[in-house]
Amino acid sequence: MSQRDPIRVGVLFSKTGEICTIETSQLMGTLFAIEEINESGGINGREIEVVYYDPLSSPGRYRVLAEQLVLRDKVNVIFGCYLSSTRKAVLPIIEKWNRVLFYPTLYEGFECSSNVIYTGAAPNQNSIQLAEYMTSNYGARVYLVGSDYIYPYESNRIMMDLIQQHPSGEKLGERYVPLNATREDFADIIEDIKNKQPDFVFSTVVGNSTQHFYRAYAEAGLSPRNMPIASLTTLEAEVLQMGVDVAAGHVSSAPYFQSVDSATNQRCLANFRGRFGNQVVPNAGWEAAYFQVHIFAKAMALSGSDSIDALMPNLLGMEFDAPQGRVCIDPANNHACLYPRIGVVNDEGQFTIVRQAKRAVHPDPYLVTHSLGDWTLRLGAESDT
Numbered sequence: 001m002s003q004r005d006p007i008r009v010g011v012l013f014s015k016t017g018e019i020c021t022i023e024t025s026q027l028m029g030t031l032f033a034i035e036e037i038n039e040s041g042g043i044n045g046r047e048i049e050v051v052y053y054d055p056l057s058s059p060g061r062y063r064v065l066a067e068q069l070v071l072r073d074k075v076n077v078i079f080g081c082y083l084s085s086t087r088k089a090v091l092p093i094i095e096k097w098n099r100v101l102f103y104p105t106l107y108e109g110f111e112c113s114s115n116v117i118y119t120g121a122a123p124n125q126n127s128i129q130l131a132e133y134m135t136s137n138y139g140a141r142v143y144l145v146g147s148d149y150i151y152p153y154e155s156n157r158i159m160m161d162l163i164q165q166h167p168s169g170e171k172l173g174e175r176y177v178p179l180n181a182t183r184e185d186f187a188d189i190i191e192d193i194k195n196k197q198p199d200f201v202f203s204t205v206v207g208n209s210t211q212h213f214y215r216a217y218a219e220a221g222l223s224p225r226n227m228p229i230a231s232l233t234t235l236e237a238e239v240l241q242m243g244v245d246v247a248a249g250h251v252s253s254a255p256y257f258q259s260v261d262s263a264t265n266q267r268c269l270a271n272f273r274g275r276f277g278n279q280v281v282p283n284a285g286w287e288a289a290y291f292q293v294h295i296f297a298k299a300m301a302l303s304g305s306d307s308i309d310a311l312m313p314n315l316l317g318m319e320f321d322a323p324q325g326r327v328c329i330d331p332a333n334n335h336a337c338l339y340p341r342i343g344v345v346n347d348e349g350q351f352t353i354v355r356q357a358k359r360a361v362h363p364d365p366y367l368v369t370h371s372l373g374d375w376t377l378r379l380g381a382e383s384d385t
Helices: 020-039 059-071 084-096 127-137 151-162 183-196 209-220 235-242 263-276 284-303 308-315
Strands: 006-014 046-052 077-080 099-102 115-118 140-146 171-175 199-205 229-230 251-254 319-323 327-330 342-344 353-355 375-377
Touching: 006 020, 006 059, 006 327, 020 046, 020 140, 020 209, 020 235, 020 263, 020 284, 046 059, 059 077, 059 084, 059 151, 077 084, 084 099, 084 115, 084 151, 099 284, 099 308, 115 284, 115 327, 127 151, 127 199, 127 229, 127 342, 127 353, 140 151, 140 183, 151 171, 151 199, 171 183, 183 209, 199 209, 209 229, 209 235, 284 319, 284 327
Parallel strands: 006 046, 006 077, 077 099, 099 115, 140 171, 140 199, 199 229, 229 251
Antiparallel strands: 251 342, 319 327, 342 353, 353 375
């Protein structure tokens, strides 16, 4: 291959199906970063060329398309996947043919493939912080509601391990709904929550069905003032879908919110909206999809090749000034060092950041040890916790 030829990369995010809203934002974050890199001269003078397929939110289609990207399209690097079930579908293909997958989504942890760069939050970068915040401010009696696939089951297990470390920690219920759940699927769950009156509800409902859960919750008269929904997966895109009147007051944990107060973030948001308008809502998945492309570009500029043997030594330890802060790929486990934050939905449909880490928290996908990362309160004048 000529050193002037484009660098072909695979992109697998769904524009249709149950998870299309969040994956479309990840797709646009990816394309935005690629445009920035190409407009600045590419990677050592070579443009990035995108080979994109729509997996239709189907794990089976992800697997087929990943193999097509590798064998027919001859790509070495793939950016993609939101659901853990789709990552699990792609992983055997990536490992069999020794390619690299960049995965920009929070996930349940307990995985560390040498063929994957994980840029979303591991449980020690969101679950631990959310459990601490909710038990400190609302109590430790929790009701769990999730979508019926890998991530919610594992995330709920981790959350309960954390909650039950609290003296009054108690699980009052645990229910699951289909990925394409409608409002009717939540009726019995809402009734059970009303009867059991937990201190808070932990939601691992994902995708377009999230709006139905929150709307049903509000219509039942349940209020975030005394019984908020806490989530790792409800972010700006889902807030827009459900409406501010429904979302305001509920709590989420993520490394990135649009409201991060930094010049880098505001500049990135302004440039993105200038190119793509307001059709896509930036969120944590969008931000991870964006910065991981820049990390790839910086690593390949050093390696001169996108083959895994040349690329990986430069990826591990690579840093980038992302909208959330300066991120780094931890050489010990291929995950990103990130900045945990707690946000509460405000009346403008954005997240008011009430707590955030002062420094990046190193990823610990197996939860061997963990800390809050010098947790600090953003609102008021209270001291750090």
